[in-house]
Every structure is written in structure tokens, then in C-alpha cells.
Amino acid sequence: MFCGDYIQGTIFPAPNFNPVLDAQVLGAALQGFDCDKDALIRTLTGRCNAQRQTIAEAYRGLYGQDLIEDLKEQLSHHFKEVMVGLMYPPPCYDAHELWHAMKGAGTDENCLIDILASRTNGEIFQMREAYSLQYSSNLQEDIYSETSGHFRDTLMNLAQGAREEGYADPASAAREAMVLWDACQRRTGEHKTRLQVILCNTSCQQLWLVFQEFQNISGQDLVDAINECYDGYFQELLAAIVLxxxxxxxxxxxxxxxxxxxxxxxxxxxxxxxxxxxxIDLLTIRKRYKERYGKSLFHDIRNFASGHYEKALLALCAGDAEDC
Structure with missing residues (x-):
């Protein structure tokens, strides 16, 4: 992360929060003759996840019904996916996405990469627990059965959530960088294993030092070396971890x-x-997007989405809305 960066999301707890009133608004929106989608967007994107869970409890108390099930019944297509997705607690949402990535027709490898390469140890632990409770299944066993090769080994390593924390040893960084360089040159199964073990288990603080040493030793950025030396989902996963x-x-x-x-x-x-x-960091993601690609995330969503689906995505992105 860039020095001095302030990481910030776009959704915060709503002030003067009244879950019963919000539940009544949602009930009126869902129970009426014509679903008030604007009210759904305003309410669900205007509350943080913890507040949404309280709203769901109030909704059940008022109507004797499950809010998620009512959203599924009344809505459709991608708009439904957004509104329903907002109602899952974060670990449950990750578990939901991983389950469907592996249990649908084929496997969505990019979903597995996005989630497992980016979550902290604590997030992975909670995700595994949620996965087990929601689906009566073991995340690592499902990864093993649905993927293969060194891609599978790396995913399973990440799913352990066993990365070292708060540890940095400059004396060993050059040695670990040499292991990575050797792995990129020789590319045997043993070297692939060494590569993924370092990237999956070493602390982020230590990896920063290792990446710098790799550049010094090889004259090449590690992501570029990975992209040159490996291919397929294994390459994409390794690059995602580094990034x-x-x-x-x-x-x-x-x-x-x-x-x-x-x-x-x-x-x-x-x-x-x-x-x-x-x-977590969507406002910062928005900033990076505009810095790197010249146009705002708002601009690109407006160009490709429409209707209430577009409104919902833009509301999620809004934050301070400075680059609308």
C-alpha cells in the first residue's frame, strides 16, 4: 500500500438508525402492488451490514417472514443479486460466492482467486466457519475436488488462513527472493511448491522486503516474472497474491x-x-480506478448497466461521490 494512504469504504453506519422503521419501509416496498425498488436501494445501500442484520430481525418480527426470501421472490436478475447479496454478513457472502463458484456448471476460478488471494487470516477463518454452517460442507475438501494441480495446492494453502502476521526479517528476505527467482527459472513441481509456500505463508511485511530483493536480484518485477514463467490459473493466482x-x-x-x-x-x-x-476499501478502489484508467468507475458503470441495477451499483460506489 502506498505510504500514507487512507483506506476507506463507501458505506458507513447510518446515524439515527431505526431498524423497525427501516423494516416497515422495506415491508411496504415489497408487499405493495408494485415493488418500490428505489426505496429498497435507498434503505439497503444507506445502512452498513451490521445495521442490515438488525433490520432483517425487525422485519421477521413485524411480518413473520425472512427478508432475504422476500427479496428473492419479489426481485429478478442482477438487481436481485445486488439486493440479496447486501443482506449476507461478509463471511456468509464470501461462503455463498465460493459455494456457487464451485457447485454450479463448471468452476469459476476467478472468483476463487479474488476471494482467497485477498482475505486476511481472520476473514478466511470466519468464511470457512460460515461455509460449513451454510452448506454442511468443508471448504478445503470442496476446493480439492473442484480444482487440480498446483492451482489447487495454492488455493488450499490460502484457505488454511495460516499466513504469518507482523513478522519481518530483512536478513532472510534475500534468501527467500532467491528461492522465488530459482522457482521462476526452473519451474519444476518442487520449485512451484516452494514458490506458493512463500507467497501463501509469509507475512505481508516480509513479502514487501522479499519483492524488493527479487527486483534487486533479477532486475525484474516479480509479477512480470510470474507471468513469463507460468500460465493458466496458477499464474493468475500467484500474480493476484503479489498484487x-x-x-x-x-x-x-x-x-x-x-x-x-x-x-x-x-x-x-x-x-x-x-x-x-x-x-472496507471501495472508495480507495474508486480512486485507483480513475488514476489507472482515466475514467471513473461511475462513468464505466453508467455506460454498461441500466435501470435500477445501475442505480444500485452506483449507490454502492457513491461514498463522497467526488468523481461522479
């Missing part, structure tokens, strides 16, 4: 730009990132 260690908001800005421009507005990716990062 997330360096600057997580920049990584997600890159993923959003790719999802919008390279994949014909890949809705699932865009929705997942905006929801998952909204209370």
Missing part, C-alpha cells in the same frame, strides 16, 4: 476494469467486488 500484498485496492480496480471492459460487463464479478469491498 494484493502490494496494493489490494489497486488489484480490485484492475479486476473491475477487466470485468467491465474485457469480459463484456461480467456482472457476477462486478457485484461481488462492490458488495464485498463496500465497507
Amino acid at each position: 494484493c500484498v502490494r496494493d489490494k485496492p489497486a488489484y480490485f480496480a484492475y479486476r473491475l476494469h477487466s470485468a467491465i471492459h474485457d469480459f463484456g460487463f461480467h456482472n457476477k464479478t462486478i457485484i461481488r467486488i462492490l458488495i464485498a469491498r463496500s465497507e
Whole structure:
């Protein structure tokens, strides 16, 4: 992360919060003859996730119904995905996305990469617990059955959530950088394993030093070396780990730009990132997006989305809305 950067989301706790009143607003919006989608957007994007959970409890108390189920029943298409996604607690949302990435037709490897390469140890632990409770299944066992090779090994390592924390040893950074350089040159199975073990288990503070030493030793950026020496999802995952260690908001800005421009507005990716990062660093992601690509995230969403789906995405991104 750039020195002095202030990481900030776009959604905060609403002041003067009244969950019963909000539940009544949602009830009127969902129970009426014509669903008031604007009221849904205002309420659900105007409250933080913890407040939404309280609203859901109040909703059940008032109407005897589950808010998520009512949203699923009354809404459709991508707008429904946004509104329903906002109602999951963050670990449950990650678990939901991982489950569907592996249990649908085929495997969404990029979803696995985005989530597992970017989450902290604590987030991964909570995600694993949520996955087990929601789906009566083991995340690591499902990863093992749905992926293969060194890509699978790296995902399973990340899913342990066992990265060292708060540790940096300049004396060993050059040695670890040499291991990475050797792995990029020789590319055997053993060297691939050494590479992923360092990237998955070493503290972020230590990896910063290792990346600098790698540049000194090889004259090359580590991401460039990985892209040259490896291919497929293994290469994408390794690069994602490095990019997330360096600057997580920049990584997600890159993923959003790719999802919008390279994949014909890949809705699932865009929705997942905006929801998952909204209370963490979405405002900073927005900043990185404009710095790197010249146009604001607002601009690009408006060009490709429409209707209440567009309104919902823009509301998630809003924050201080300085680059609308």
C-alpha cells in the first residue's frame, strides 16, 4: 500500500438508525402492488451490514417472514443479486460466492482467486466457519475436488488462513527472493511448491522486503516474472497474491476494469467486488480506478448497466461521490 494512504469504504453506519422503521419501509416496498425498488436501494445501500442484520430481525418480527426470501421472490436478475447479496454478513457472502463458484456448471476460478488471494487470516477463518454452517460442507475438501494441480495446492494453502502476521526479517528476505527467482527459472513441481509456500505463508511485511530483493536480484518485477514463467490459473493466482500484498485496492480496480471492459460487463464479478469491498476499501478502489484508467468507475458503470441495477451499483460506489 502506498505510504500514507487512507483506506476507506463507501458505506458507513447510518446515524439515527431505526431498524423497525427501516423494516416497515422495506415491508411496504415489497408487499405493495408494485415493488418500490428505489426505496429498497435507498434503505439497503444507506445502512452498513451490521445495521442490515438488525433490520432483517425487525422485519421477521413485524411480518413473520425472512427478508432475504422476500427479496428473492419479489426481485429478478442482477438487481436481485445486488439486493440479496447486501443482506449476507461478509463471511456468509464470501461462503455463498465460493459455494456457487464451485457447485454450479463448471468452476469459476476467478472468483476463487479474488476471494482467497485477498482475505486476511481472520476473514478466511470466519468464511470457512460460515461455509460449513451454510452448506454442511468443508471448504478445503470442496476446493480439492473442484480444482487440480498446483492451482489447487495454492488455493488450499490460502484457505488454511495460516499466513504469518507482523513478522519481518530483512536478513532472510534475500534468501527467500532467491528461492522465488530459482522457482521462476526452473519451474519444476518442487520449485512451484516452494514458490506458493512463500507467497501463501509469509507475512505481508516480509513479502514487501522479499519483492524488493527479487527486483534487486533479477532486475525484474516479480509479477512480470510470474507471468513469463507460468500460465493458466496458477499464474493468475500467484500474480493476484503479489498484487494484493502490494496494493489490494489497486488489484480490485484492475479486476473491475477487466470485468467491465474485457469480459463484456461480467456482472457476477462486478457485484461481488462492490458488495464485498463496500465497507472496507471501495472508495480507495474508486480512486485507483480513475488514476489507472482515466475514467471513473461511475462513468464505466453508467455506460454498461441500466435501470435500477445501475442505480444500485452506483449507490454502492457513491461514498463522497467526488468523481461522479
